[in-house]
Amino acid sequence: MDYELLKWIHILSSTILFGTGIGSAFYMFMANRSKNLSAMYFAVRHVVIADWLFTTPSVIIQLLSGIGLLVTTGYDLSDTWVLWGIILYLCAGFCWLPVVWIQIRMRNMIKVALESDTDVPSEYWVFDRWWILLGSLAFPMIVVVFYLMVFKPD
Template sequence: MALPVPVFDRKNQLGPKWAMKLRKPGPCSAGERFLSIYRNDWRTKAGLMIYDVAKFVHVTGVAMLMGNITVTAIWKFFADRDGRSEVLSFAQKLVTYTDWSMTVWGAALIIAGGYGMAISAGFPLDQGWLLWGQILFALSGLTWILRIVPIQVKQARLAKAFSAGDVGEEYRSLSRRWLAWGILSTVPLVIATWLMVAKPS
């Protein structure tokens, strides 16, 4: 049996749809359709390498971003429960350090790798799961920039002025807001990650 030849149907508004030309027509899973891209759509090893490199960059960015925001929320929550000024001051410094070293760079890798894969594979960026993935990613980013970062800046300033054993109610109130907004900003990322894996049509 001849290998299937993938043909992108640009009229489909629900997302990528691959019309398979087979000698024996039958149902074809999303995984089989995607594998057919590797076998037929790219004619050179260079094309395969570009996609694989972009995918590696994208997945690395997802691991950095999702891992950092999840772990940071957990240890900062327990640091806030501890209540000691020296512990909270150290935790607040780590929030800033990990944001710049993991969150920002993770987001940059996600963007670079994601668009690299989409362009090399010929996926339309304005349809289906790819469109919603971009919207959810942008929504999470805006929440982080407009809500979470200002809270972190205020907390960092307060942490520098901690007196022994006295944290202050303002810091505790900001911590509760930080956790709430952090959870809200994580939900769109989780949904976007599911969309990238499932690729629903």
């Protein structure tokens, strides 16, 4: 594949991945702080959808286009910036996978609470803390991956 097209795909998918992640996190965080069940349900339901429509394909495209760029440009997996980029990408992914499961559980809990006209169980707020923690760990990792991709330090 042409280098410029591959680079464009990589940049575009990283933009979609980062933008969806930070936007979803902001709206779900703010909805949860409101404690308004309808707002919380709206936010988490759409965050789950956004993960399937945008985040998941972007994660896959990032990996494939990144490997393609390495092959095309001749960089090696043992280059320090590449190695750290892959390690941080995988670590952020290991934070994201449980977050997907957590969001689905949170969505289901809110749905039950709305249908039964009750509050969410206390377990919901435990999931919220884990969701915040895992997102707070993954976010700086992705910022560093962006830095490594742009500056390629030795």
